[in-house]
Amino acid sequence: MTDVLLGHYGYWFVFVLMVLGFYGMVVKRNLVKKLIGMNIFQVAIIMFYLSSAVKWTATIPIADPALGTADTALYISPLQHCLMLTAIVVGVATSGVAYALLITIYKRYGTLHEDELLERMKNDLDLE
Amino acid sequence: MTWIWNNSPALPVVLLLPTAIAIPLFALIDRRLARALALAVSLTTAGLGVLNLAKVLAYGPVHYHLGGWPPPIGIEYVLDELSAFVLLVINTIAFLVLVHAKTPVERELPDAGKHVPYYAVAVLMLCGFNGIVVTGDFFNLYVWLEIASLSLYGLIAVGARKAPVAAFRYLILGTIGACFYLLGLGFLFTMTGTLNMADLKAILPAVAQEPAVAVGLGLIAAGMGLKMALFPLHGWLPDSYTYAPSASSALIAPLGTKVGAYVLVRVLFFIFGVGAATRAFPLTTLIGWLGAAGILYGSILAMAQRELKRMLAYSSIAQVGYIGLGIGLANPLGLIGAVLHVMNHAAMKALLFLVAGNFRTVLGHSDIGRFDGSVRRRMPWTTAAFAVGALSMIGIPPLAGFFSKWYLALGAVARGQWIFLAVVLVSSLLNAVYFFRVIERLYLAKSEAGENAPGTDAPPSMLVPVLVLAAALVGLGLFNAVIVNGVLERIVNAALF
Amino acid sequence: MFGAVLVLAGMSLPDRGDPRARLHRDPSAAGTPNAPSYYIRSPERDADTPNMVTVILADYRGFDTMGEETVILTAGLICFLILRRERSKEKRS
Amino acid sequence: MMRRDDDVIIGLVARTASPFIMIFALYVIFHGHYSPGGGFQGGTMLAAALILVRLAAGDDLAQLQFPRAWGTPLGSAGVLIYWGTGFVAMLCGGNFLDYAFLPLAGAAPHRRNLGILFIEVGVGLAVCGILTAIYDDLLEGRPRD
Numbered sequence: 001m002t003d004v005l006l007g008h009y010g011y012w013f014v015f016v017l018m019v020l021g022f023y024g025m026v027v028k029r030n031l032v033k034k035l036i037g038m039n040i041f042q043v044a045i046i047m048f049y050l051s052s053a054v055k056w057t058a059t060i061p062i063a064d065p066a067l068g069t070a071d072t073a074l075y076i077s078p079l080q081h082c083l084m085l086t087a088i089v090v091g092v093a094t095s096g097v098a099y100a101l102l103i104t105i106y107k108r109y110g111t112l113h114e115d116e117l118l119e120r121m122k123n124d125l126d127l128e
Numbered sequence: 129m130t131w132i133w134n135n136s137p138a139l140p141v142v143l144l145l146p147t148a149i150a151i152p153l154f155a156l157i158d159r160r161l162a163r164a165l166a167l168a169v170s171l172t173t174a175g176l177g178v179l180n181l182a183k184v185l186a187y188g189p190v191h192y193h194l195g196g197w198p199p200p201i202g203i204e205y206v207l208d209e210l211s212a213f214v215l216l217v218i219n220t221i222a223f224l225v226l227v228h229a230k231t232p233v234e235r236e237l238p239d240a241g242k243h244v245p246y247y248a249v250a251v252l253m254l255c256g257f258n259g260i261v262v263t264g265d266f267f268n269l270y271v272w273l274e275i276a277s278l279s280l281y282g283l284i285a286v287g288a289r290k291a292p293v294a295a296f297r298y299l300i301l302g303t304i305g306a307c308f309y310l311l312g313l314g315f316l317f318t319m320t321g322t323l324n325m326a327d328l329k330a331i332l333p334a335v336a337q338e339p340a341v342a343v344g345l346g347l348i349a350a351g352m353g354l355k356m357a358l359f360p361l362h363g364w365l366p367d368s369y370t371y372a373p374s375a376s377s378a379l380i381a382p383l384g385t386k387v388g389a390y391v392l393v394r395v396l397f398f399i400f401g402v403g404a405a406t407r408a409f410p411l412t413t414l415i416g417w418l419g420a421a422g423i424l425y426g427s428i429l430a431m432a433q434r435e436l437k438r439m440l441a442y443s444s445i446a447q448v449g450y451i452g453l454g455i456g457l458a459n460p461l462g463l464i465g466a467v468l469h470v471m472n473h474a475a476m477k478a479l480l481f482l483v484a485g486n487f488r489t490v491l492g493h494s495d496i497g498r499f500d501g502s503v504r505r506r507m508p509w510t511t512a513a514f515a516v517g518a519l520s521m522i523g524i525p526p527l528a529g530f531f532s533k534w535y536l537a538l539g540a541v542a543r544g545q546w547i548f549l550a551v552v553l554v555s556s557l558l559n560a561v562y563f564f565r566v567i568e569r570l571y572l573a574k575s576e577a578g579e580n581a582p583g584t585d586a587p588p589s590m591l592v593p594v595l596v597l598a599a600a601l602v603g604l605g606l607f608n609a610v611i612v613n614g615v616l617e618r619i620v621n622a623a624l625f
Numbered sequence: 626m627f628g629a630v631l632v633l634a635g636m637s638l639p640d641r642g643d644p645r646a647r648l649h650r651d652p653s654a655a656g657t658p659n660a661p662s663y664y665i666r667s668p669e670r671d672a673d674t675p676n677m678v679t680v681i682l683a684d685y686r687g688f689d690t691m692g693e694e695t696v697i698l699t700a701g702l703i704c705f706l707i708l709r710r711e712r713s714k715e716k717r718s
Numbered sequence: 719m720m721r722r723d724d725d726v727i728i729g730l731v732a733r734t735a736s737p738f739i740m741i742f743a744l745y746v747i748f749h750g751h752y753s754p755g756g757g758f759q760g761g762t763m764l765a766a767a768l769i770l771v772r773l774a775a776g777d778d779l780a781q782l783q784f785p786r787a788w789g790t791p792l793g794s795a796g797v798l799i800y801w802g803t804g805f806v807a808m809l810c811g812g813n814f815l816d817y818a819f820l821p822l823a824g825a826a827p828h829r830r831n832l833g834i835l836f837i838e839v840g841v842g843l844a845v846c847g848i849l850t851a852i853y854d855d856l857l858e859g860r861p862r863d
Contacts, residue, residue, distance in 0.1 A: 052318040078677040089693045090274045093700035100704045104292045138814045149794045194688045196816030245706040271692030282703030683834040687815040694797045701848035704855040
């Protein structure tokens with residue numbers, strides 16, 4: 001049992017972060033806080049990928065002539081790092097669009113609090 | 129010519145992308161060019177869809193190594209019957225909707241400067257959908273999924289006053305779905321070490337009994353359920369479809385949910401196989417029950433709606449429930465029903481939303497309460513098309529909608545799920561109720577306005593696609609046997625049960 | 626919903642072995658060459674660039690990176706699309 | 719934003735620092751083969767340099783450095799460069815992004831090396847252009863200071 005607990009400590013940190021992010025996203029009423037929760041959730045997943053790419057006593061995946069590339073144990077697996085570049089970019093793009101949306105919402109309704117927003121939307125019923 | 133033939137799987141995405149980029153650049157010269165470019169490229173992709181389907185039917189699954197690297201190393205495009213079929217459906221429907229989009233875009237997007245980016249984002253969305261359907265690599269699928277979803281958020285957000293709020297809610301839920309997919313993929317990748325679908329299928333037996341694989345599959349299914357708006361995860365759908373401009377809702381409704389359904393079918397039936405998927409947790413039966421609940425929920429709520437587009441949105445939830453039910457049955461007939469319903473529902477929903485667009489453009493509103501006889505006289509063709517679409521949704525035999533319900537019913541009988549069979553039949557009645565309510569108002573209600581109501585039917589650019597879709601519904605219904613035997617049989621025997 | 630994620634975090638205790646020294650995954654691919662180990666051995670030979678990450682990013686999985694570019698482009702176009710109206714309205718007011 | 723008088727110092731520092739950040743960003747882009755770095759990281763640093771000037775030295779001055787109208791076109795140009803290399807490889811017989819078929823001199827690995835270089839440049843340009851364009855768009859509603 002200790003092996004499982006010790007061996008996976010990287011993953012537990014990631015799970016705690018994930019639960020925090022998800023909690024923030026679902027429960028918080030303010031729209032900006034929801035967005036921050038979303039970002040935490042995305043970063044947690046990125047950390048999850050990276051923590052699965054680690055090998056003991058391995059260097060960064062730049063092939064330096066001294067070590068040579070014969071033995072794969074010397075370098076950590078580079079694939080996850082590439083994938084996570086894409087995930088980071090996707091996170092940035094989504095947040096960018098989300099903040100643009102928030103600006104237009106704020107400009108039209110003057111509030112970013114979900115409950116007030118719903119009331120204000122109710123009273124201008126028309127679909128326009 | 130041979131160059132097109134042997135590069136055909138990658139060509140749809142390879143052509144769509146630069147056109148989406150070129151639209152803002154060319155439009156600096158002339159604004160109308162943006163629309164022409166969008167139409168041209170969606171027509172070529174529709175043509176490529178036909179070519180790809182013919183190629184797959186002739187030679188079986190086609191593999192295309194991007195960047196020249198073999199599968200486990202590089203990314204691979206796999207085009208089998210299922211993806212070629214869905215590809216063709218998506219491109220043809222998108223082309224018809226884009227043809228229709230001329231006046232609604234000008235009418236509902238006041239700022240003339242925004243038409244150009246609107247078409248560019250629409251083409252990017254199409255590029256995203258094509259990318260998802262054709263790819264044979266899980267992570268690549270996530271990248272294209274994200275592109276398609278971002279474009280969806282953008283297309284919805286340009287709508288009415290309340291559109292950004294609906295778009296924001298959709299963004300939050302959509303990103304949760306995408307993150308669940310990524311997390312599930314993370315679990316699977318950590319266990320198997322590969323991202324390629326065929327490769328993963330080979331390694332699965334060695335790893336299948338680990339809880340990580342079950343959790344990974346569950347997460348991917350949850351993510352796709354969110355994208356597909358399966359019953360409990362459909363929160364974003366009603367607002368998004370109603371507040372979006374009618375051109376965008378006509379683009380999103382038929383295509384958006386179908387892609388999520390495609391991925392779910394691909395993962396459950398073609399990678400994991402029903403046996404492996406349900407070992408730790410009866411996933412498919414859960415999806416079946418969620419689908420059934422979705423059908424009832426969607427149909428009942430659709431009856432209560434006063435506004436046509438919102439009613440169609442709730443009926444979309446019901447139709448997605450049908451696909452969920454088909455997947456839940458997990459037998460060949462159920463799968464045929466589900467995949468057939470993907471096509472039928474795409475055509476029907478496109479037709480109904482285009483009709484709603486026509487109503488909003490000509491009459492200025494789409495409230496069911498204010499429909500009456502004068503509408504029928506003013507817009508005879510659109511109302512006739514609406515009648516065809518409604519009848520097909522209910523499932524009247526000659527039309528396409530009937531056959532998918534028929535196969536679902538057969539699947540339910542074969543599986544012995546009497547409750548599912550009852551749900552399919554009851555839902556047809558519910559559909560009948562809320563569609564006849566509208567038809568009755570259109571055809572029978574006396575019109576208060578004068579007999580010769582002013583104004584003519586929608587302009588040709590909006591009317592032609594509607595009529596083409598109505599004719600397509602009838603055609604698909606009649607030639608249903610050809611489609612099923614030709615394409616769907618091969619999909620089913622390729623699936624793992 | 627939130628409870629479900631908590632259970633997920635707890636339940637998802639897959640015995641994934643010790644992440645810190647877990648090399649067995651690389652050669653153990655059933656039947657197919659394992660991607661991560663190939664990526665380490667061959668970038669030098671294939672594209673004479675020592676930085677494996679760049680090689681994977683641009684060459685082996687170059688299509689993913691093009692997807693990334695499109696994601697950024699979509700985000701740029703959408704911000705352009707959403708916020709454009711404010712600009713012209715401002716000119717008018 | 720800060721009052722007019724006390725941002726002279728910050729403005730000056732930003733304006734002087736920005737070119738150096740850009741040079742280092744270009745180094746990161748082009749040196750991606752041998753040291754950690756590459757298109758994305760370099761592109762974001764370029765964007766950071768531009769945004770630093772916009773933040774510190776006020777918007778009107780920043781327009782001289784990188785006018786608002788250039789943002790999205792530059793981004794599209796970057797992606798087109800990327801797509802172009804892929805399409806050229808496709809025209810020359812290979813699959814979509816197969817650099818071995820690029821019509822360049824040298825052995826296959828060397829051609830791949832150059833192919834990756836084109837990609838890095840395309841990515842860097844695209845990221846820089848788009849991020850600055852997003853910053854400008856987000857800034858839209860604010861009255862000019």
